[in-house]
Amino acid sequence: MEQQQFLYNLENINTSMQNVQEQLSTGKVLNLPQDDPVAVSQDMDLAQEISQMGSDLSTISSGLSWMNATETALQGMLSQLQQIQSDLVAALNTPNQSAGGLAGYAATIRQLIQGVYQIADQKLGDRYLFGGQAWNVAPSSYIEGSATMPSGADQNVAYQIAPGVSINVTVTAYSIFESTPTGAVNLQTTLNNIVNHLESGDVTSLQGDLNDLNLNLTNVIDANADLGARIQRMTAAQNQMQQYQTNLTNLKGGIEGADMAQVMTQFSTDQVIYEAALQMGAQILLPSLVNYLPS
Structure with missing residues (x-):
């Protein structure tokens, strides 16, 4: 009975040392499901949530790249349109403008x-x-040209950044060139009219073209402002998710991570106990009948 109890205790000490040694090598207290079933379940749930958060952050990063590129392009477009506005005002304000002078403005515009x-x-x-949802078709082919507008060109692309939360990441050429402001014609028609009236010397119609251009410029400025608001919302969501992901990662580390100082102390203690048990066992265990057999 003493031998059986000794071997049982020795095996327990050895198993404990192996577990602590595994914690030392992995830096984790959860290496097998049986280590702590409840904690392992919590750890797996956190890992799944962190993975989903990483996927959402990747979507947000992609959306922000698209929106920032669109914002830069819109600002360039606004600069060109404002230059057209400036040239048109100069053409209207130049007294006794000749046909040649108007033609020069027409060429520039x-x-x-x-x-x-x-x-x-x-x-x-x-x-x-x-391009909107018709992302593979050049917008100028149906805005400037005579091609038929493809399906989806007037519809935005939305990215889902969280369950039930989607944000439009696009500004369509349709909303810029084909959308008609109140009291004006659309931008495409306005630009065509400006060139035609300059080339024909129709100064009277140019004043109406300037009014139309001003209204269309406001439309583009509003589109740019709306895009900026969406960028701010997307950036705020990104910052919140990154903070939440950091908190989840820290929580997961607290559940599965080992306290290395404590583990090393426990390993040293187990070693001492194991060696002491071997020494004590050698002293207290009774000799067997074999010891009394003649050699």
């Missing part, structure tokens, strides 16, 4: 308009920034 359409065709990767 035509180049600026081409620059506007080039910006509308900017890409991020292989996708057109202002």
